[in-house]
Amino acid sequence: MPFLTPLNMKNKKLYYILIPVIILCLWQVISFFKLVNPLFLASPYDVFTHLISSFYNRSIFNDIGHTLYRVIIGFGIATIIGVPLGLIMGYSSKVYNALEFTIEFFRGIPTTALFPLFLLVFGIGDQAKFAVTAWGAGLVILINSMYGVHLGKELRIRVAKTMKVTGLELFRKVIFPEALPQIFNGFRVAISLSLIIVIVTEMFIGTEAGLGKRIIDAQLVYQTADMYAAILMTGVVGFLLNKIVMFVENKVVHWKGK
Secondary structure, three states: OOOOOHHHHHHHHHHHHHHHHHHHHHHHHHHHOOOOOOOOOOOHHHHHHHHHHHHHOOHHHHHHHHHHHHHHHHHHHHHHHHHHHHHHHHHOHHHHHHHHHHHHHHHOOOHHHHHHHHHHHHOOOHHHHHHHHHHHHHHHHHHHHHHHHHOOOHHHHHHHHHOOOOHHHHHHHHHHHHHHHHHHHHHHHHHHHHHHHHHHHHHHOOOOOOHHHHHHHHHHOOOHHHHHHHHHHHHHHHHHHHHHHHHHHHHHOOOOOO
8 A cells, every 4th residue: 555645544534535525516506407397306495494494493313214124224234144144154165065056146136026925924114124134135145255265365274273273263363354354335325335235125115204205205296305315314324334344343353465
């Protein structure tokens, strides 16, 4: 990693906000000259006014809370199942051969295509949302955990076995730490995917609250400013979730790249 001088850090911060500012300016220009029908594209002022108003009257907090709850539960289930199974598949060729076809088969099916199946099994409540989110994110975490073992340094594992380190101790001291960087790569993809799945399920599977429901309800009555405000809030939530995973990764996998 190149050494970052104070000047480079300033440039990095500048580039960090440059694209959003350009997009915002283009949005304002398009809205001001009505290049797109205002019925379909609200102005930035109207959108941010609606967003501030929703925070002021606290109406959006309930939706954010329900969405985050579903994301965290689904992601948590995916982690609990995906990491251990992925590590075992990566370590044991017998388990890998037994499950390879099944994993690859379902991996090729879009998660959204399985919505009807999960609805039949779990109903239209939160259980279906938890299950379909855990399914989609779990496959990502499982595969990254498996490849984390495959990409681990074989020499360290051989040395550990030579020193009579086997079983759970081998997993705890060698295999799991070696796989952690790749596991966290999976976490970053899975947390974003979890939010996407939850938003989509809130749109099309019966629910009382959530950012997805807020978006689809606003769209159905052409409240475009409220719709774009909810979309922006969803982007902020996704950004923060990704940053949280990165923060935890930097604290836990402090040896990454060394």
